[in-house]
Amino acid sequence: MSTPEDDDDRRSRLTALWDAHAVRVQAYALRHTDPDSAQDVLSETFLAAWRRLDAVPEPALPWLLVTARHLVRNMHRAAGRRRSLTDELTRLEASAPLPDGAPEALATERDTLLRGLARLTAREREAVLLVAWDGLAPAAAADVAGCTTAAFHVRLHRARRRLADATDDAGGAGVAVTRSRTQERRSA
Amino acid sequence: MNAPDDPTLDERLARLAPSVSPDPDRLAAARAALDAATALHPDDAGAGHDRRSSVEGGAHVIDLDPHDDGHVEVVTPLDAASRARDRRRRRVTLAAASVGVLGVVGTALVLSPVGPNLTPATPERACAALMEAGMPGGPATDLTWRTLASESRADAHLALVQGGGLTGLCEGGRLDGHDFTRTTTWPAVPDEAPEPDEVRPSGVSGEIVPDATEPGWYVVWGLSGGDVRDVRLQIERHEYDTDGSLRHTAGTVVEVDRAGDGRWSAALDAGEVLPDAELADDTLPDDVEVTLLWQVDGQEHSLPMDAGWQTDDHPSNVLVQARRTACEPNWRGRDHDLVVEERRGDRGVMLVVDEYSAWFAACVQNARPPYEPFSTVGGDLPRGPLAPDDVRAVAGGGSGPASMLVGRAGDDVSRVEARTADGARVDAIMGDGYWVATHDAASDDPWDDATLTWFLDDGSKGGSERVFE
Incomplete structure (x- = not known):
């Protein structure tokens, strides 16, 4: 049985974790699932941290993202859903909204990059964003992605190359995102 | 073109990184939920707390608490399905006021940590009990359940049963060191008897995931005709170069289990069915193709499992027929033209119209067997001409994954885009x-306050307006 002091300490740690990482975990969840499910993933991730507070390492973000990944995967398996490229683009837009008052150039850049990201495979997109958006080093990002660091480097390299190709070829992206990946490859 | 490792790409991306919450309202709601849970159980949110997350798309996802090895309550799947259906019905009833709704069904998915209930010794009986426990009005005792498939591995069990107008799949296993059971139910779609030389898939569950590290199954079941021999599943994974050219194919073939009455099934460990080799790094379920193979009089026959949407390559195979038949009751007996027929992820969409009598019906359905419809909407089409560069929304309906909006487009319109509120x-x-x-x-x-934007054949913007003004 814990004492009130223990409980206060635990709550302080949880609050600190929340303040430091909740936005990142929410953005991660929004990249992978719909807004309502992302809300559940966010609260469940920190609930898991609350239960295993002593096991949460520093830095905590990779641990939290791995937990969120498990929860998202469970949800997807439960729902048995497959995602289209249109879904991917919608989720990317939701996870990285354009700031109020952003210049038009940034809006155009955002549209180009998000469409390019939507054309990557899920793993390639994840590799790029764990580094560029979540600020993880490749070793920590590999833990979140569930692969070896060497495999992650390969994945990241390939993802950057394909994203560069996709954003250079942005004119065709509007058409591509209307088709499923399977269809896209069949027609290639 | 940028060099592959051009750092400016990361910099460009970093400028888009969310520095504040992308959804402050839901962030606050999640914090409130966390506070409520930790306040209820300050030491540990283990035994006794409500372990269910909110219902999403008919699914409960249960937290698997590492500190609690005890038995917990079984979540009744059909209650969840019933609630989901009720919500859909309520929504569709609203849409029906203007367009008339023809039918709605739903599926139920539940994940619950009841490992001891699904033991290797009696997975079929345990699965039937779970199905019965979830039926509206309490357990039914007079149902007869047919076992379609049953598999047990070291730490994973599966049973597929059919009865009471339902097909139910129960999966048990261990995840992160904890027992869990997941049940999935489908409404019964009548099986059409196959021709003597046919093999007909009746249902599919799960995905082939080449490098999965968690328990998961790919299950497919169906019927075969009397002349059919040697039914197999071929699973192939194709790797493509970025230019779309095929680089490599790896695969395997497994025999299905056949019963004496023509029923067959295959339950594959989704994580082990494919050789991983060097392909494990960059694989996705979309790269995997599953094909049914069988022999009749020594001749080989095949049917891709996703042939239901390959109407160019397979214009009239049994899956195309089954898919169309699943939605057909909504337009049976009417002359109609099939104008939209396309798969979008896990959903499929069909739209039929009868221009002579100015009538339409649309159906959103499961993209895989048994192709059950999630929602259907139909009604009168507005008469009168439509300008070549104009677009008109006709009707919206459904909810959740079955939401749809139907409309007309002028001859010069090449693309229509809806942006929801x-x-x-x-x-x-x-x-x-x-x-x-x-x-x-x-x-x-989703269509309240939504905006339509459309584009013409020359790429120019044709117009933009609220969906229903």
């Missing part, structure tokens, strides 16, 4: 002067 952008499927937009909506009214 919550910011989602949906590209409509175009067909012969009509269009259908489908959306996995988070809200019950």
Whole structure:
């Protein structure tokens, strides 16, 4: 049985974790699932941290993202859903909204990059964003992605190359995102 | 073109990184939920707390608490399905006021940590009990359950049963060191007897995931005719170069289990069915093709499991027929033209119109067998001419993953885009002067305050307006 002091300490740690990482975990969840499910993933991730507070390492973000990944995967398996490229683009837009008052150039850049990201495979997109958006080093990002660091480097390299190709070829992206990946490859 | 490792790409991306919450309202709601849970159980949110997350798309996802090895309550799947259906019905009833709704069904998914209930010794009986426990009005005792498939591995069990108008799949196993059971139910779609030389898939569950590290199954079941021999599943994974050319193919073939009455099934460990080799790094379920193989009089026959949507390559195979038949009751007996027929992820969309009597019906259905419809909407089409560069929304209906918006498009319109009030952008499927937009909506009214934008053949913007003004 814990004492009130223990409980206060635990709550302080949880609050600190929340303040430091909740936005990142929410953005991660929004990249992978719909807004309502992302809300559940966010609260469940920190609930898991609350239960295993002593096991949460520093830095905590990779641990939290791995937990969120498990929860998202469970949800997807439960729902048995497959995602289209249109879904991917919608989720990317939701996870990285354009700031109020952003210049038009940034809006155009955002549209180009998000469409390019939507054309990557899920793993390639994840590799790029764990580094560029979540600020993880490749070793920590590999833990979140569930692969070896060497495999992650390969994945990241390939993802950057394909994203560069996709954003250079942005004119065709509007058409591509209307088709499923399977269809896209069949027609290639 | 940028060099592959051009750091400016990361910099460009970093400028888009969310520095504040992308959704402050839901962030606050999640914090409130966390506070409530930790306040209820300050030491540990283990035994006794409500372990269910909110219902999402008919699914409960249960937290698997590492500190609690005890037995917990069984969540009744059909209650959840019933609630989901009720919500859909309520929503569709609203839509019905203007367009008339023809039918709605739903599926139920539940994940619950009841490992001891699904033991290797009696997975079929345990699965039937779970199905019965979830039936509205309490357990039914007079049902007869047929076992379609049953598999047990070291730490994973599976049973597929059919009875009471349902097909139920129960999966048990261990995840992160904890027992869990997941049940999935489908409404019964009548099986059409196959021809003597036919093999007909009746249902599919799961995905082939080449490098999965968690328990998971790919299950397929169906019927075969009397002349059919040697039914197998071929699973192939194709790797493509970025230019779309095929680089490599790896695969395997497994025999299905056949019963004496023509029923067959295959339950594959989704994580082990493919050789991983060097392909494990960059694989996705979409790269995997599953094909049914069988022999009749020594001749080989085949049917891709996703042939239901390959109407160019397989214009009239049994899966195309089954898919169309699943929605057909909504337009049976009417002359109609099929103007939209397309798969979008896990959903499929069909739109039929009868221009002579100015009538239409649309159906959003499961993209895989048994192709059950999630929602259907039909009604009168507005008469009168439509300008070549104009677009008109006709009807919206359904909710959740079955939300759809149907409309007409002028001859010069090549693309229609709907943007919902919550910011989602949906590209409509175009067909012969009509269009259908489908959306996995988070809200019950995704088309309220939605905006339509359309584009003409020359790429120019044709116009933009609120969906229903």
